[in-house]
Amino acid sequence: MYNHQAIEKKWRERWVKEKLYQTGTDPKKPKYYILDMFPYPSGAGLHVGHPKGYIATDILARLRLMQGYNVLHPMGFDAFGLPAENYALANKVHPRTATEHNVATYKKQLEILGFSYDWEREVNTTDPEYYKWTQWIFLEMFKKGLAYESNEPINWCPSCRTGLANEDLENGHCERCGSEVIQKPLRQWVLKITDYAERLLNDLEKLEGWEESIKEMQRNWIGKSEGAEIDFKIIGTDKTIRVYTTRVDTIFGCTYVVLAPENDLVLELKEKITNWNEVEKYQVAVANKTNLQRTDLNKDKTGVELQGLKAINPFNRAEVKIFVADYVLNSYGTGAVMAVPAHDERDFAFAQKYKLEIKPVVFQADGELKTGEASCEDGVLKDSEEFSGLSSEEAREKMTKWLAKKKLGASKINYKLKDWVFSRQRYWGEPIPLIHCAQCGVVAVPEKDLPVRLPEVESYEPTGTGESPLAAITDWVNVKCPKCGGGAKRETNTMPQWAGSSWYYLRYINPKNTKVLVDKKLEKYWSPVDFYVGGAEHATRHLIYARFWHKFLYDIGVVNYDEPFTKLKHVGLIMGEDGRKMSKRWGNVINPDEMVEKFGADAMRVYEMFMGPFEQATSWSTNGLIGARKFLEKVTVAFEMEKVKEDKKIVSMLHKTIKKVGEDIENFRLNTAVSAMMILLNEITDYLNTNQAWPLSKKEQGALLQIIAPFAPHLAEELWEKLGNKESIFKSTWPVYDKKLIKDETINLVVQINGKLRATLNVTADITEAEALTLAQENEIVKKWLDGQEIIKKIFVPGKLLNIVFK
RNA sequence: GCCGCGGUGGCGGAACUGGUAGACGCGCUGGACUUAAAAUCCAGUUGUAGCGAUACAGUGCGGGUUCGAUUCCCGCCCGCGGCACCA
Numbered sequence A: 001m002y003n004h005q006a007i008e009k010k011w012r013e014r015w016v017k018e019k020l021y022q023t024g025t026d027p028k029k030p031k032y033y034i035l036d037m038f039p040y041p042s043g044a045g046l047h048v049g050h051p052k053g054y055i056a057t058d059i060l061a062r063l064r065l066m067q068g069y070n071v072l073h074p075m076g077f078d079a080f081g082l083p084a085e086n087y088a089l090a091n092k093v094h095p096r097t098a099t100e101h102n103v104a105t106y107k108k109q110l111e112i113l114g115f116s117y118d119w120e121r122e123v124n125t126t127d128p129e130y131y132k133w134t135q136w137i138f139l140e141m142f143k144k145g146l147a148y149e150s151n152e153p154i155n156w157c158p159s160c161r162t163g164l165a166n167e168d169l170e171n172g173h174c175e176r177c178g179s180e181v182i183q184k185p186l187r188q189w190v191l192k193i194t195d196y197a198e199r200l201l202n203d204l205e206k207l208e209g210w211e212e213s214i215k216e217m218q219r220n221w222i223g224k225s226e227g228a229e230i231d232f233k234i235i236g237t238d239k240t241i242r243v244y245t246t247r248v249d250t251i252f253g254c255t256y257v258v259l260a261p262e263n264d265l266v267l268e269l270k271e272k273i274t275n276w277n278e279v280e281k282y283q284v285a286v287a288n289k290t291n292l293q294r295t296d297l298n299k300d301k302t303g304v305e306l307q308g309l310k311a312i313n314p315f316n317r318a319e320v321k322i323f324v325a326d327y328v329l330n331s332y333g334t335g336a337v338m339a340v341p342a343h344d345e346r347d348f349a350f351a352q353k354y355k356l357e358i359k360p361v362v363f364q365a366d367g368e369l370k371t372g373e374a375s376c377e378d379g380v381l382k383d384s385e386e387f388s389g390l391s392s393e394e395a396r397e398k399m400t401k402w403l404a405k406k407k408l409g410a411s412k413i414n415y416k417l418k419d420w421v422f423s424r425q426r427y428w429g430e431p432i433p434l435i436h437c438a439q440c441g442v443v444a445v446p447e448k449d450l451p452v453r454l455p456e457v458e459s460y461e462p463t464g465t466g467e468s469p470l471a472a473i474t475d476w477v478n479v480k481c482p483k484c485g486g487g488a489k490r491e492t493n494t495m496p497q498w499a500g501s502s503w504y505y506l507r508y509i510n511p512k513n514t515k516v517l518v519d520k521k522l523e524k525y526w527s528p529v530d531f532y533v534g535g536a537e538h539a540t541r542h543l544i545y546a547r548f549w550h551k552f553l554y555d556i557g558v559v560n561y562d563e564p565f566t567k568l569k570h571v572g573l574i575m576g577e578d579g580r581k582m583s584k585r586w587g588n589v590i591n592p593d594e595m596v597e598k599f600g601a602d603a604m605r606v607y608e609m610f611m612g613p614f615e616q617a618t619s620w621s622t623n624g625l626i627g628a629r630k631f632l633e634k635v636t637v638a639f640e641m642e643k644v645k646e647d648k649k650i651v652s653m654l655h656k657t658i659k660k661v662g663e664d665i666e667n668f669r670l671n672t673a674v675s676a677m678m679i680l681l682n683e684i685t686d687y688l689n690t691n692q693a694w695p696l697s698k699k700e701q702g703a704l705l706q707i708i709a710p711f712a713p714h715l716a717e718e719l720w721e722k723l724g725n726k727e728s729i730f731k732s733t734w735p736v737y738d739k740k741l742i743k744d745e746t747i748n749l750v751v752q753i754n755g756k757l758r759a760t761l762n763v764t765a766d767i768t769e770a771e772a773l774t775l776a777q778e779n780e781i782v783k784k785w786l787d788g789q790e791i792i793k794k795i796f797v798p799g800k801l802l803n804i805v806f807k
Numbered sequence B: 001g002c003c004g005c006g007g008u009g010g011c012g013g014a015a016c017u018g019g020u021a022g023a024c025g026c027g028c029u030g031g032a033c034u035u036a037a038a039a040u041c042c043a044g045u046u047g048u049a050g051c052g053a054u055a056c057a058g059u060g061c062g063g064g065u066u067c068g069a070u071u072c073c074c075g076c077c078c079g080c081g082g083c084a085c086c087a
Helices: A004-018 A049-066 A082-091 A095-111 A128-143 A193-206 A212-222 A248-253 A264-268 A276-288 A291-296 A345-353 A392-405 A520-526 A542-555 A592-599 A601-610 A622-638 A648-666 A670-691 A698-708 A713-722 A769-778 A780-786
Strands: A031-036 A070-072 A147-150 A153-157 A162-164 A182-185 A188-191 A225-234 A240-245 A256-259 A303-312 A319-325 A336-339 A409-414 A434-437 A441-444 A478-480 A487-490 A529-534 A565-570 A746-753 A756-764 A791-797 A801-806
Touching: A004 A601, A004 A713, A031 A049, A031 A520, A049 A070, A049 A529, A049 A601, A049 A648, A082 A095, A128 A147, A128 A441, A128 A542, A193 A212, A193 A542, A212 A542, A212 A565, A225 A248, A225 A392, A240 A248, A240 A256, A240 A336, A240 A409, A248 A392, A256 A303, A256 A345, A276 A303, A276 A319, A336 A345, A392 A409, A542 A565, A592 A601, A592 A622, A601 A622, A601 A670, A601 A713, A622 A670, A622 A713, A648 A670, A648 A698, A670 A698, A698 A713, A746 A780, A756 A769, A756 A780, A769 A780, A769 A791, A769 A801, A780 A801
Parallel strands: A031 A070, A031 A529, A256 A319, A529 A565, A746 A801
Antiparallel strands: A147 A188, A153 A162, A153 A182, A225 A240, A225 A303, A225 A409, A256 A336, A303 A319, A434 A441, A434 A487, A478 A487, A746 A756, A791 A801
């Protein structure tokens, strides 16, 4: 049993003393920027799932270090946010105090796992010298017109008493606290991310190093759709209903139009609506529904006809009824649709319920038409006047042109992506650096006055009226207008947690320099991030926001690349031993500190990599961890042997393993890398036991330690030193495998008969087909199978197999 | 419903661009050591039949392509993740 506690402590101290992991700056060397998503330092501390990603990046970082790269492998903390504030509320301590405490705990926990972070570059989003630049970026956006105030109804969490972006919702519930979100009109700052929608979508194509699943989620989230807006005149008024559709081709089947109940047009038509009472009652009923009721109860469609009004289908002059119904969303498209029940499921359900006409106009090539349901596929148009006979695709193009010519509509692209609600009515966030002046309007805080620091407050309690607690601090709020010098008030909203994490990867490049956001020269060298690793839960928020900010910074000339992360992998969850998500509720939470103390950081590292494919979720098994420890134990025992008696076969195996481990780390296939090392160790141990000597020379023993080192850095250092090396193993050069040695002299040639394995022959690797056939035919089993058969075909795969086919 | 990913022993998982299915680890069984247990070491471990060599079946299900399919194609079933009245 090796003493992991003593060894690990010894080497951690030595690494710090020697500044081993200080970021390399030799300009002649290539660079590698490898980054983990930085954690939010919660009060609960790290759980075993956290380190999985960190271990993997650490292994790759250490490989790159040994391959002679300048490696940038930093860590920091995303420390603004609600939990610290709520904790502060409950315990009457400043959120900063709670945050500092948690950061210290996290650092300690990260330290004992032996990561090669350059802590001199640590960032913390709550540091005023950091958030100065978060504020600066916001101001640049403000100056470019990308930040605007909006009084539109926003998602409001009554429990957190704060506004939320669409991305922060989960089935109409607050993602953070789970309470039901309501719509509340409130003055908010909003960022025009939709201006970047097209680029955010298109540039996904360039990101070859990203997993398809995450790119797909982003595509979904951006939700581009191409269609047309069409005007329906309302008879007897000067008003028109503008609808949005992606299926102009079905317009001859339009039998009514629908407005969202909140559509302003409804109120404008009040005088002409003969059943206004009924309509108004419906509007109120819908307004009282929560988001959840509106979206989740998608079974029964409801609505009310606007009696006394008809609209005109611009294509065939048909008069159609007008409805309000809450299956139409005011926030998407124009808040109005043309209903084609024959070719849209929702319209079909509504038409059935209210006994409205269903008129099919698009047919499949075979003339078939489904009955009892809407047929939504493209087809060939009928009963569509001059457009009859066209395919849906042709029709869409021609009809859109027709609309444009007649000035009755135009083609239009819509996105599901909404502008980003960027303000929070909270204390523990970056103050939005704006000043409201009665004379000058909204004025940016001058750059020289940044950062706008968070003031000390008595109470963190949100006011509940929609104002941030900052609003109560009058001597902070009241300022002079930077423009006119008159009395003015500070903006009291703060930024969402996503703000600080939208650019932190740039800060690591020059964390000590507070004069600029990012040093251009250093940025040119280090950007973009070569490899980025983190949880899939950030696929549609953090990763879209960061891409958005990065593109903006690119546009204003701050950065050289228009995508921040070249390669991205997401880390699979570690589940409890019972296969369920780790949670206090199930009592299946594993504490990493305890595991490290008992079995060592090296064992923990090896085990978490060995568990399964990196991206996949797998269940924890403490027995598995013990298995990893046993492997390290074998390594230790082997290095107690001094005598050497080289063995060709095992030397060859070592070289194969060097090749495999190197390639597997590159491809993040860390489970098979560990397995390959275990196989090699098993061979070595067998040899040691029978021969009482090492099958490898001292130098080869060193190479073995070098490939183990990224996985189990402490133990590798210890044994490396024992081999007589004076310098750290991470200052050594990654071993190069000998191509000649990985070639096998003999192979097991598989002999199949009619595709079934019947024998394996141990033969020289370069055996020819003729030789193989002769040998095979001498084999007793093969002989038996071939007896009396007429061979019609032979397939020979050199170095692999011979397949003999008869009859 | 739509999109993405996946389904292999008792369990986690391996198998390169179609070429020995089950590597490696866990667990289990038997044995050695021990007064005993733990630890360690050795042997076995997909199922069925057989003392055995061996044979047959076998990678969610049903088809297909191929000398040969976990891998490719078609049609299903199930699980996970995301989105969801987005017109």
